[in-house]
Amino acid sequence: MSGRKGMEQSIRFGVVASCQHPQVDYSLVNYSKAPYATDPGQVVTYAECHDNHVLWDKLALSASEFDEATRIRMHKLALGIVLTSQGIPFLHAGTEFLRTKNGNENSYNAGDSINAIDWSLKSKNRNVFQYVQSLLKLRREHPAFRLRTGDQVQRYIHFFDTPASIVAYKIDGSGAHDKWNTIIVVYNAQQGATTFDLPKGQWKHVDLENEKVKIRKNTASLPGIGCYVFYQQ
Numbered sequence: 001m002s003g004r005k006g007m008e009q010s011i012r013f014g015v016v017a018s019c020q021h022p023q024v025d026y027s028l029v030n031y032s033k034a035p036y037a038t039d040p041g042q043v044v045t046y047a048e049c050h051d052n053h054v055l056w057d058k059l060a061l062s063a064s065e066f067d068e069a070t071r072i073r074m075h076k077l078a079l080g081i082v083l084t085s086q087g088i089p090f091l092h093a094g095t096e097f098l099r100t101k102n103g104n105e106n107s108y109n110a111g112d113s114i115n116a117i118d119w120s121l122k123s124k125n126r127n128v129f130q131y132v133q134s135l136l137k138l139r140r141e142h143p144a145f146r147l148r149t150g151d152q153v154q155r156y157i158h159f160f161d162t163p164a165s166i167v168a169y170k171i172d173g174s175g176a177h178d179k180w181n182t183i184i185v186v187y188n189a190q191q192g193a194t195t196f197d198l199p200k201g202q203w204k205h206v207d208l209e210n211e212k213v214k215i216r217k218n219t220a221s222l223p224g225i226g227c228y229v230f231y232q233q
Contacts, residue, residue, distance in 0.1 A: 001077040001225070002063050003189040005164040011187065012159055012167060017043040017087030019150040023159040037087075038150045045087035047078045048095060053105050056098045070191075072098070073225040076131055076209070077187065080227025083135040084185050086147050086157075093117060096132040097125040127209065134208045138229065144171040144178040152176065165189040168196060173231070180231040192224045203230045 009028035016024060017040035018032065026033050037043045048055040055078060059071045066074075075098060082089050093099070094117045101107050107114045122129055139145045147153050156172040168186040173179070184203075186196050198218045205213045205220070206229040213228055214221045222228055 001074040001081070001189055003165045003191055003225075008162075008164065008167050011081065012169075014045060014081065014087075015085045015167070015169060016040075016153050016157060017045060017085065019043075019086070019153045021154055021157065040086040040147055040150070040153060041088065043087040044090050045082050045085050046090035046092070047082050048092045049090065050092070051106075053103070054092060054099055054101050055095055056100050057103050057105075060103070070225065072125075072128065076128060077189065077225055077227055079132055080135060080208070081187055083132070083139055084145060084227060084229065086145070086153055089139070091132070094121070097122040097129045131209045138206060138208070142173070142178050142180065142183070144173040144176040144180065144183050147176060162196075163190075163194075166194065166196075170199075180233055182232045184230040186220075186222060186228045186230075188222050188224060188226055188228065190224055194222050194224070196220045196222055196228075198230060201232050203232055205230055 007030065009025045010030045012024045013029045013032065018035055018037040019040060020035040053061065055075055059074055063071055063074060079095065098121055099117060101114050104110050104114050147156060156175045158170045160168040162168050166186065166188050168184065171183040173183050174181045184198065188194055198215065198220055200218060203215055205215060208227065208229065211223060220230065
């Protein structure tokens with residue numbers, strides 16, 4: 001989500017829920033050199049948990065050179081990756097409205113002043129909350145994001161060749177008994193806008209955050225740092 005190059009295979013590994021997939025180069029995955037799940041239901045997919053920094057605080061440290069608006073886009077991209085990947089998604093409480101622990105990395109003994117959820121952040125960051133709602137609705141309504149077996153992962157997910165800091169893949173929705181025949185997901189971690197060439201056919205964009213993505217002659221214009229979903233019925 002920060003645009004760091006060389007992480008693309010690790011993102012692919014997460015998309016397929018640590019299962020075997022012919023388009024994942026396991027030698028380039030940063031935390032495992034082999035698949036360790038046979039089915040996606042064996043894996044919990046997450047970007048943060050109760051250990052270590054919460055995501056918003058981690059971004060404040062690792063992406064401090066960027067302004068808050070950019071770090072919000074990074075945060076949303078991270079949650080977009082989690083909620084469009086296979087496996088069992090896990091969201092740390094409050095991440096949907098940028099929960100912070102004021103930089104405390106290990107808050108087991110910090111008390112409510114650090115660990116309590118600040119519900120005022122839900123109003124302040126309502127756009128992030130609504131974005132997560134849209135992703136949850138998408139996942140709930142489309143079984144293509146909830147494949148059951150490792151065989152389905154191999155057969156129904158196909159990755160595109162993309163530039164650095166972009167990961168894009170297609171899901172065969174018809175094979176997954178989804179009402180959408182084909183789904184394409186694009187993660188753009190580049191700072192600037194870019195384009196993505198969609199396969200031939202009529203494509204629609206899923207508007208997850210009131211961000212209009214233009215499609216002209218099967219070329220989609222994508223703003224920088226975001227998760228984008230397209231489909232054919």
